[in-house]
Amino acid sequence: MTRPRTAYTGRAITFATMHGKELLAHDAFQNALGATVTAATGLDTDQFGTFAGEIPRTLSPREAARTKAQLGMQLAGTALGLASEGTFTSEFGPLMKNIELLIFIDDTLGLEIVEGSITISPVPGGRHIASPHEALTFALAIGFPGQGVILQSTRNDRTTAHKNITQLEVLGDTAEALLRQRHSLVILPDYRAHKAPSRAAAIRSLCEKMAQRLATECPRCRAPGFGHTNVELGLPCSLCGTATRAIAADINGCGRCAHHTRTPRNHTHADPGGCDHCNP
Structure with a gap:
C-alpha cells in the first residue's frame, strides 16, 4: 500500500534532545508523514534546567521547548524541529503528575504546533535516606535499573546530583560514601526520557498524536497541522x-x-x- 504524500514526505526533522527522544518519534513520523527524525548533535539541553535541580529552570515549559527546538534546528541546519519538555509535581499525595509538552516548528510555513498530555506517573517522588539499605529498597521498588535513580547530596549548602548509576552495588557504595562524609542525602527517580520508561511512553504517545495532526490539512488553506x-x-x-x-x-x-x-x-x-x- 502506497503512503499518501504529505507536506513532510522525505523531509528531515531535528529533535532537540540528548536523551534519545528521536527514537520515540521515529516510527510515528515515518509511518504517518514519510519523514525522518534525527537528533541534533552537539546540543546540551541541560542548559535549560534539570529534573534534579542542579541547573534551575528559568523558562516556562513552552518557552523552553521552543528554545530547544530552535537551537536544534540551528545546529542541524534544518527548517523543521521538535522538542519536548516535561514537569513532575506532587499534587496527588505520593503520586506524581507528569505534564508533557511537545512542540513542532516549521520555519518555512511559520508553524508552531503544540501537543500536550497529563498523566499520573507510576513512579513516586524522591525521599530522604539515612542508609544504603534505604537507597537500595527505594531503587528496587521503582524498577531499578530499568527506571533510573539519582542521588542528591547536600553539604555546606552545596548540592550535587549523582547520575547514571546502573548497578545496585555502585548505588549502595555511593550512598554509603556520601553518608559517611555527613552529606544529607535524597534519592530521586531519574525522569530523563532514556532513564524513565513511563515518561518515554508518554512522549512516544505525544509523538504519535503530533504526527497524525501534521498529516491533517487545514480545510481552508491546506496547511498541515489542523487539530485541537x-x-x-x-x-x-x-x-x-x-x-x-x-x-x-x-x-x-x-x-x-x-x-x-x-x-x-x-x-x-x-x-x-x-x-x-x-x-x-
Whole structure:
C-alpha cells in the first residue's frame, strides 16, 4: 500500500534532545508523514534546567521547548524541529503528575504546533535516606535499573546530583560514601526520557498524536497541522440553565490561518453540582 504524500514526505526533522527522544518519534513520523527524525548533535539541553535541580529552570515549559527546538534546528541546519519538555509535581499525595509538552516548528510555513498530555506517573517522588539499605529498597521498588535513580547530596549548602548509576552495588557504595562524609542525602527517580520508561511512553504517545495532526490539512488553506487548539466552557446547568465551567465544545484550528471549527461535546447539560448558582 502506497503512503499518501504529505507536506513532510522525505523531509528531515531535528529533535532537540540528548536523551534519545528521536527514537520515540521515529516510527510515528515515518509511518504517518514519510519523514525522518534525527537528533541534533552537539546540543546540551541541560542548559535549560534539570529534573534534579542542579541547573534551575528559568523558562516556562513552552518557552523552553521552543528554545530547544530552535537551537536544534540551528545546529542541524534544518527548517523543521521538535522538542519536548516535561514537569513532575506532587499534587496527588505520593503520586506524581507528569505534564508533557511537545512542540513542532516549521520555519518555512511559520508553524508552531503544540501537543500536550497529563498523566499520573507510576513512579513516586524522591525521599530522604539515612542508609544504603534505604537507597537500595527505594531503587528496587521503582524498577531499578530499568527506571533510573539519582542521588542528591547536600553539604555546606552545596548540592550535587549523582547520575547514571546502573548497578545496585555502585548505588549502595555511593550512598554509603556520601553518608559517611555527613552529606544529607535524597534519592530521586531519574525522569530523563532514556532513564524513565513511563515518561518515554508518554512522549512516544505525544509523538504519535503530533504526527497524525501534521498529516491533517487545514480545510481552508491546506496547511498541515489542523487539530485541537482549545475548549469552550459554558455547558448550561441542567437545573437552572446557567452557564457552568464545564466544557461545552472542542475547538480545532489551523496554525497558519484563522480557520477553526467547533465540535460540541456529547453532554448537553452539566450536573448542578458543578453550577456556581445552584451549588455556590
